[in-house]
Amino acid sequence: MKKKILAGFLAGVMTFSLTACGNSGTDTSATADSTVASEDTVATEEKTEDAAENTEDAADKAEASADATHIYVLTAPEDHGWTGSVATFAKEKVEEVNGEGKYTAEVITCEDAAYQITQVEDIIAKGDKNIAVVIQPIDDTVQSAIQQLVDEGIPYVAFDRIIDGVAASAVSNVKGDNEGIGAGSAAYFVSLGMQPGDSVYVYEGDTSSVTTLRDQGFTEYLLGEIEFDGQKIADDAKWTQDQIDSAITYSGAMNWSRSDTKAAFETLMGDASNTEIKWFYAEDDELAMGMLEALNGGGIDDSAKEAFLGNKPVITGCGGLDELYGVLRGESYQDITSQLGGIMSVTYSPSMIQTAIQDMVDSLDGNEVTQDHVIECQNVTADNVADFKGFN
Incomplete structure (x- = not known):
């Protein structure tokens, strides 16, 4: 009898234990589901807030752009x-x-x-x-x-x-500094021995204020009225106005054109007396390149080229054309530049x-x-x- 009661008691304990275990598993699942749902809700709310902020930022940017x-x-x-x-x-x-x-x-x-x-x-x-x-x-x-x-x-x-x-x-x-371009060219010529009254030929760009200022800078430096690189021309190298008027020849508008300058220079060299001109101030690198192309081509008589280059002429340009910088670097026109008395370009960058x-x-x-x-x-x-x- 005692054995039956004990057996029954043990069976009841086991049944209760199994039931308790079963209930515990069900509660954990429900809690997990609840936690996931809660996290999803928070994430959704955060995404909504982010979207709202992005929309607001876009609206602010659009408004700022509009204003x-x-x-x-x-x-x-x-x-x-x-x-x-x-x-x-x-x-x-x-x-x-x-x-x-x-x-x-x-x-x-x-x-x-x-x-x-x-x-x-x-x-x-x-x-x-x-x-x-x-x-x-x-x-x-x-x-x-x-x-x-x-x-x-x-x-x-x-x-x-x-x-x-x-x-x-x-x-x-x-x-x-358009006046500075003229002054820079004049200073370069003087540094290489140009004397007051020497013949100078100026290839001009056009008829605008740019050309006027580049002309003025050249003559004002020679007259001792302006500086270049912080220095004025020495007193014994100054020109008079009469020398400016008589010794400087202006081409007229070349329209900033290389081909126009090339043709004009070929024509100029057609007169043997012009081969004696030593100082050439071109008011743009394109114009200076036009002169180099003419000297390298067949449009000038060989005897005229020989006479001109024998005088060790000096050419200046301005602007910063890399093609002319290449000439200065010794990458092209070496045969011609080796016979020049000097070649230079004054900066005037399009940047x-x-x-x-x-x-x-x-x-x-x-x-x-x-x-x-x-x-x-x-x-x-x-x-x-x-x-x-x-x-x-």
């Missing part, structure tokens, strides 16, 4: 040479401005003055309030369009070609357009900007050309 001043940068076409490289450098800077996000910007290239005027008029006609303009005027006829910007209260920065009639209204007038764009950005930021912003130049010779980067 941001838009900068129009008008340049000559991006084709080749100095003016073409201006557009290339402008696009680099515009990309930087857009990347920073505070302002928006775009480049508009204009193949001629009439088209550039139309572009300015179209910008004004849109009626947008938050706009600014950086412009490289194609020629002086663009003054009328710039005056419209002034009349509408649209801030503008002028680059390279500064038009006197509207210069006082610009946020900034950014240019290389200066980036300074013009930065001046506009600084002005929009409320910072003070120098209105007459002149960038100094340097003489580049075979001795220091490795320190300079040219443009194509």
